[in-house]
Amino acid sequence: MALIVQKYGGTSVANAERIQSVAGRIARQAEAGDRLVVVVSAMGDTTDELLALANQMTDEPEERELDLLLSTGEIVSSTLLAMALKHIGHPAIALSGAQAGIGTDKRYGRARILKVDPHRVEAALKRGNVVIVAGFQGTTEELDVTTLGRGGSDTTAVALTAALKAERCEIYTDVDGIYTADPRIEPRASKLESVSYEEMLELASYGAKVMHPRAVELGALFQVPILVASSFVETPGTLIGGASMMEQRNKVTGIAGDTDVARITIRGVPDQPGIAARLFQPLAEGGISVDTIVQNASVERLTDLTFTVTRSDLGRAMEIVKPVAAEIGAPEVLADTHLAKVSVVGSGMQSGPGYAGRMFQTLYEAGINIELITTSEIRITCLIEEAQVPKAVRALHKAFELEEG
Amino acid sequence: MALIVQKYGGTSVANAERIQSVAGRIARQAEAGDRLVVVVSAMGDTTDELLALANQMTDEPEERELDLLLSTGEIVSSTLLAMALKHIGHPAIALSGAQAGIGTDKRYGRARILKVDPHRVEAALKRGNVVIVAGFQGTTEELDVTTLGRGGSDTTAVALTAALKAERCEIYTDVDGIYTADPRIEPRASKLESVSYEEMLELASYGAKVMHPRAVELGALFQVPILVASSFVETPGTLIGGASMMEQRNKVTGIAGDTDVARITIRGVPDQPGIAARLFQPLAEGGISVDTIVQNASVERLTDLTFTVTRSDLGRAMEIVKPVAAEIGAPEVLADTHLAKVSVVGSGMQSGPGYAGRMFQTLYEAGINIELITTSEIRITCLIEEAQVPKAVRALHKAFELEEG
Numbered sequence: 176m177a178l179i180v181q182k183y184g185g186t187s188v189a190n191a192e193r194i195q196s197v198a199g200r201i202a203r204q205a206e207a208g209d210r211l212v213v214v215v216s217a218m219g220d221t222t223d224e225l226l227a228l229a230n231q232m233t234d235e236p237e238e239r240e241l242d243l244l245l246s247t248g249e250i251v252s253s254t255l256l257a258m259a260l261k262h263i264g265h266p267a268i269a270l271s272g273a274q275a276g277i278g279t280d281k282r283y284g285r286a287r288i289l290k291v292d293p294h295r296v297e298a299a300l301k302r303g304n305v306v307i308v309a310g311f312q313g314t315t316e317e318l319d320v321t322t323l324g325r326g327g328s329d330t331t332a333v334a335l336t337a338a339l340k341a342e343r344c345e346i347y348t349d350v351d352g353i354y355t356a357d358p359r360i361e362p363r364a365s366k367l368e369s370v371s372y373e374e375m376l377e378l379a380s381y382g383a384k385v386m387h388p389r390a391v392e393l394g395a396l397f398q399v400p401i402l403v404a405s406s407f408v409e410t411p412g413t414l415i416g417g418a419s420m421m422e423q424r425n426k427v428t429g430i431a432g433d434t435d436v437a438r439i440t441i442r443g444v445p446d447q448p449g450i451a452a453r454l455f456q457p458l459a460e461g462g463i464s465v466d467t468i469v470q471n472a473s474v475e476r477l478t479d480l481t482f483t484v485t486r487s488d489l490g491r492a493m494e495i496v497k498p499v500a501a502e503i504g505a506p507e508v509l510a511d512t513h514l515a516k517v518s519v520v521g522s523g524m525q526s527g528p529g530y531a532g533r534m535f536q537t538l539y540e541a542g543i544n545i546e547l548i549t550t551s552e553i554r555i556t557c558l559i560e561e562a563q564v565p566k567a568v569r570a571l572h573k574a575f576e577l578e579e580g
Numbered sequence: 581m582a583l584i585v586q587k588y589g590g591t592s593v594a595n596a597e598r599i600q601s602v603a604g605r606i607a608r609q610a611e612a613g614d615r616l617v618v619v620v621s622a623m624g625d626t627t628d629e630l631l632a633l634a635n636q637m638t639d640e641p642e643e644r645e646l647d648l649l650l651s652t653g654e655i656v657s658s659t660l661l662a663m664a665l666k667h668i669g670h671p672a673i674a675l676s677g678a679q680a681g682i683g684t685d686k687r688y689g690r691a692r693i694l695k696v697d698p699h700r701v702e703a704a705l706k707r708g709n710v711v712i713v714a715g716f717q718g719t720t721e722e723l724d725v726t727t728l729g730r731g732g733s734d735t736t737a738v739a740l741t742a743a744l745k746a747e748r749c750e751i752y753t754d755v756d757g758i759y760t761a762d763p764r765i766e767p768r769a770s771k772l773e774s775v776s777y778e779e780m781l782e783l784a785s786y787g788a789k790v791m792h793p794r795a796v797e798l799g800a801l802f803q804v805p806i807l808v809a810s811s812f813v814e815t816p817g818t819l820i821g822g823a824s825m826m827e828q829r830n831k832v833t834g835i836a837g838d839t840d841v842a843r844i845t846i847r848g849v850p851d852q853p854g855i856a857a858r859l860f861q862p863l864a865e866g867g868i869s870v871d872t873i874v875q876n877a878s879v880e881r882l883t884d885l886t887f888t889v890t891r892s893d894l895g896r897a898m899e900i901v902k903p904v905a906a907e908i909g910a911p912e913v914l915a916d917t918h919l920a921k922v923s924v925v926g927s928g929m930q931s932g933p934g935y936a937g938r939m940f941q942t943l944y945e946a947g948i949n950i951e952l953i954t955t956s957e958i959r960i961t962c963l964i965e966e967a968q969v970p971k972a973v974r975a976l977h978k979a980f981e982l983e984e985g
Contacts, residue, residue: 191636225656231596232660233667240666240674244659247652251630254649255637261645262638269645274723318679 178300178341179204182214182310182332186349187406188252189219197347197406198259201305205265210300212339214310214332215256217248238283242312242322246272249309249328257307267305270295272312273320276338277331279313285324286313288331291338308335326387333390337397344394344401345412350385351405352413353378355577356430360565363578367428369414374428377520377554391415427521427530427575432564434515436466437489438547441480441500442507446473450503454480457495463488467549467556481547483558486512514546515561519571520554531555537574543567583705583746584609587619587715587737591754592811593657594624602752602811603664606710610670615705617744619715619737620661622653643688647717647727651677654714654733662712672710675700677717678725681743682736684718690729691718693736696743713740731792738795742802749799749806750817755790756810757818758783760982761835765970768983772833774819779833782925782959796820832926832935832980837969839920841871842894843952846885846905847912851878855908859885862900868893872954872961886952888963891917919951920966924976925959936960942979948972 181201188194205211225244229236236244253269260267276292299306310328313321323330329346336344353375356364370378372395376388385403394401394416404412444450451470458465468482484492493510500508517538524530534555538545543566547558559567572578586606593599610616630649634641641649658674665672681697704711715733718726728735734751741749758780761769775783777800781793790808799806799821809817849855856875863870873887889897898915905913922943929935939960943950948971952963964972977983 191633194637228596228656228660229663232599232663236663237666240659240662243674243676244656247655250652251633251649254645255633257645258634258637258641261642269648271648271725320676 176208176210178210178212178339179343179345180212180214180332180336180339180341181345181347182328183216183256183406184328184346184348185216185219185221187347188215188256191255194218194252194255195259198256198263198265200406200409201256201260202263202265205305212296212300212306212308212335212341213256214308214328214335215249215252216310216328217245218252218255221248221251239319242283242286243320245322246309246312246320249311253307253309257305260305260307265305266303267307268299269307269309270299271309272331273314273318275306275308275335277308277313277334279315279321279323281315281319281321283321286315286321288313288323288334291334293335293338296335296339326389329387329390330393333393333397333399333401336399337393342400343414344399346386346390346401346403347406348385348403349405349407350403351408351410352403353385353415354429356568356572357432360432360568361430361572364429364572365577367413368411370428371522372416373553374520374522375415377518377551378429378431386415426523427519427577428523429520429577430568430571430575431518431520432515432568433518434561434564435485435487436483436512436515436558436561437486437492438481438483438511438514438558439489439492439496440509440511441496441505442509443477444480444500444505445503446476446478451480453503454496454499455482457499458492461491461495463492463495467547467558469547469549483514483516513561514558515564516556517559517564517567517571518554518556519575522553524553524555533574534571537570538567541566541570543570581613581615583615583617583744584748584750585617585619585737585741585744585746586750586752587733588621588661588811589733589751589753590621590624590626592752593620593661596660599623599657599660600664603661603668603670605811605814606661606665607668607670610710617701617705617711617713617740617746618661619713619733619740620654620657621715621733622650623657623660626653626656644724647688647691648725650727651714651717651725654716658712658714662710665710665712670710671708672712673704674712674714675704676714677736678719678723680711680713680740682713682718682739684720684726684728686720686724686726688726691720691726693718693728693739696739698740698743701740701744731794734792734795735798738798738802738804738806741804742798747805749804751791751795751806751808752811753790753808754810754812755808756813756815757808758790758820759834761973761977762837765837765973766835766977769977770982772818773816775833776927777821778958779925779927780820782923782956783834783836791820831928832924832982833928834925834982835973835976835980836923836925837920837973838923839966839969840890840892841888841917841920841963841966842891842897843886843888843916843919843963844894844897844901845914845916846901846910847914848882849885849905849910850908851881851883856885858908859901859904862904863897866896866900868897868900872952872963874952874954888919888921918966919963920969921961922964922969922972922976923959923961924980927958929958929960938979939976942975943972946971946975948975 257267257269278290279286310331352366354364401415466483545557662672662674683695684691715736757771759769806820871888876884
């Protein structure tokens, strides 16, 4: 009688038929003997429709009211799924985030889970129910409803898995696992049986947008095994975490491309202490996540400072950077949105030499110019022309012998 | 600084434009110095749409999940109204039924309010907010969401008025007050400035479907003055309750027609003690409200028993009555759905003679046959042919001198 937490995303519960199909899957698994807690997102475009309603009222909806509004989307899908399960003869109960004991801080729209009180979920399981939990939401101590922001339902599922000490968390989505590369770019990409949390974080951050990094980080923190699989076809997915991933593999796991990149270059920055802080502090305060920072070697006490942000943050980032650049006497700020990242990811890379060299050689042979290079312990990333990403991914996938079979 | 509780129904908040219009009205009243608590229903057909979704899942949705589902409708409208108010510069906060302290029993779908804990509403008022409360819903001690059933939002508003000791409750709807007769039937009907709770109950029960009797009863219990007025035009409405209504008036208040009537006649019932209980006990247990009961004079120790129910209850009532009739040896059960009620209502009637006679004479002169007569302290009702209701209403409206001007 394994206890398993599952999560179904918005496309998996987009309409009545899909909800009934998900109910059928859950029922089969429950009949096989598993005890199940199921976290659901809002149906299809519900959240966007509610946001549109709010924007008809005001350009800047109050965050507290917006969260209370948006939370209704997951309550609707969770109650419908519970009804569908009961209809096919399975005891089920739907719980809002508050009822499921998801306690958060008061940061509306991007609340963090502070604690999970699982006693009601446990009591409902004990009575033989499949417990359906509205994802993406929680409640403050004052009973105000909060939403968790991006990746919210994934985070709800992982947090519940940890709090219930469940065997694993299963994320059902519209892809059937994590691949060695985006299959739309590289048809010979193969599905990974397992990846480590760290590899998943690098792959997800760098374009394999299957699961939000935040939920993966939480999984890593509590060592929650996470299975990513398709909610439409019943094939094995990819297991994130699990036992001794680090030793199992000694090579590259996958190739990730990420086109959501904008590069900002500040020309002629005085090479003095404190300059970087004066630039990046206001960006952090503006909530802008700066990804890659490179400072070129200084020429005549002047240097160029380059960093990347997501394209949606570019406008705000330029507004913040330009006056600071003027203050410190840097004559020019350039923005570039024609670049993209391509990354080679693998836990084995930190212990094996030669990966970087092979990557640069492969890109060179494919005629692709490298604009910028950054590395982490398990990743090497090159900034290249966006148009060349497919060619780069295919060339690297071949060079690192990731092809199926 | 009067404290006033207002309620806006579903048609008043049916879309973005109407919500903005309601926000404008509220803002003007708040600027005039009133402190306001506003109860809202779900937008337009939202509740029906959610019910339809539930019925796509199962023919008989579990009541607990259905209530959780339906409660989202009022949360959506309340948050949008709060946003619209803030947009035009008015501090506002939206509260779910649970957040507003509406505590109920566990009878899902038709919960009764057990207590109102107004501390959060009062605190929000103190901070200068217009407090928007999601109507129609409450919460049990276990934090399960309940809905209040028919007339739920009216009941929320009246209960909050009592708990907050507010000056009055204002019900804004798609009619602009209580009339001496249905204006669609009698164009010369005039709007009443005020009615007593008892008169309102008789008028509403007998067809003037403006406000649910349950909310009026609650208003009577706590002596809450209730103003019924239009949410579309700014004209004076009708005040229910208020000071010493009973003495003010010494005549007929209005004429009510009610076509939601089915008559059941059981022929040849043995004239013995205990027979009525054997018939009506199972109807009560089946949740069927029996309205008018008449037993004819006994002939040869056999009698006919006639009573009325609403048309939607007729099928179930016949299923219950037929086997009982067979058991007690009554040979025949007849159902009739071609009848309707017409009533003369007025607090003054109990102290003045001659009202019944004038009613019967008027119907006789109009060529209308009376099938059955019942009376209460402030009402005389005749069962007549349904097709003759408009003629009867107009004749009685004239006979009791209710015409405008």
